[in-house]
Amino acid sequence: MTDKPTSGLGAVDEGPVSSDANSPQGAGAPANPDDHPSVAALMERFGEAVLHHEVTSGDQHVVHIDPARNREILGWLRDDPEQRFNHLADVTGVDFGGGQPLQVVYQIWSIPYRRGLRVKCLLELDSLEIDSVAPLWNGANWLEREVYDLFGVTFRGHPDLRRILMPHDYAEGHPLRKDFPLRGRFSRAEQTRRALNQDVERFYIPEERAIGREPQDVTLPTGSESDEGSASDG
């Protein structure tokens, strides 16, 4: 149940660890599935689709699953009466660089059983596609848009997959990838020019833009419908 890097002040003496040292698999200590009831049930139910199980930071259980079956497995975790992971705390991405697979991380929490689990899907860099879990948890909508925006992962079946943080016409790529240069790919002058030429109305979705454009049909209450006592004898 202990982490490989020493915790506490001991880690200070060891100095920083390069990100490449944290390989996608094996960063944490291999763990016994029986320590976490959900992991044991998950392995029993899905078997081969559960690729890896480890424990980091003391008691944080991490499960790597088959990316092709993520919606099925996460849907089972949400709906199974013994699991009921009904709270999706976060969806995020991790890029370790060096050509390693990009990770999509689901942080889920079972409110009835007070049990947390971290589920990871490893995606090869040439096929950054995965099923959306927005149909399972509505909260995944914007979180997946963020992962799409910053990492370039395409979520199949997402209702509205657009950029959310960067400008809609951002053409320099996906900034949180390790191969993205810190200051962007364009010169500062080009970035300034492009920024000032943004159409700020595109910040809004079409439904929002329609508000105020189309004539509103407002019917005021007529005198006969209103209260007789108040509308008289001016």
Add this chain to the structure above:
Amino acid sequence: MGLESNLPGGGVSARSGGLFGSGSPTFLTSKIDFLVNWARRNSLWPMPFGTACCAIEMMAAFASDFDLSRFGMERMSFSPRQADVLICAGRVPYKLAPVLRRIWDQMPQPKWCVSMGACASSGGVFDVYSMVQGIDTIVPVDVYVPGCPPRPEGLIYGLMMIQEKIREESLTKHYELRTEDPSIVARPRASDEEVAALSGPFGNSTRQNKLAGAVETEATDRPRDRRP
């Protein structure tokens, strides 16, 4: 007439100013200048454009401890149409740049701009892909207030420098000092060379430095990343 044209110092225009002059200060314009500048500098209405922690210090400057009302700035104008001073407090990302520029364009002349804090003035520590490297690439700035964030005293001092600047202005020179081409909207104020110079010793983006051989990075260019 012959005598006047022979006088040193420009002949006719130096002498025949009359009440309003022909572009040169006269007795009346200098008195009007004094009156107008006195009124303007003591009733500045700031447009607060607070985006980060500098805005907290700006609020403190407006609150009772520091009390900018002493300088005639008690009315924070949340509409740019009734504002005189744009106080840009905090970091400005590129996505916000057109908003800042539009607010500046909406403010009526005469108008001034205070760049408050390191981020607004130069990008600060955020020398990254998403951040404007100094709002003076977007709007003209009159006073920079350094600090991270500046103390309220710093902002007050900056606004008093704006007041000093107004004191020196003249009706005869005002509009040539503040000429802005209204057709230039949503375009960078600074030229490419100025922007490149403003963005510091590293100059430009890593990609350009890499292509020029100035830096070596492990970053690879993948054209498919450019999918918008």
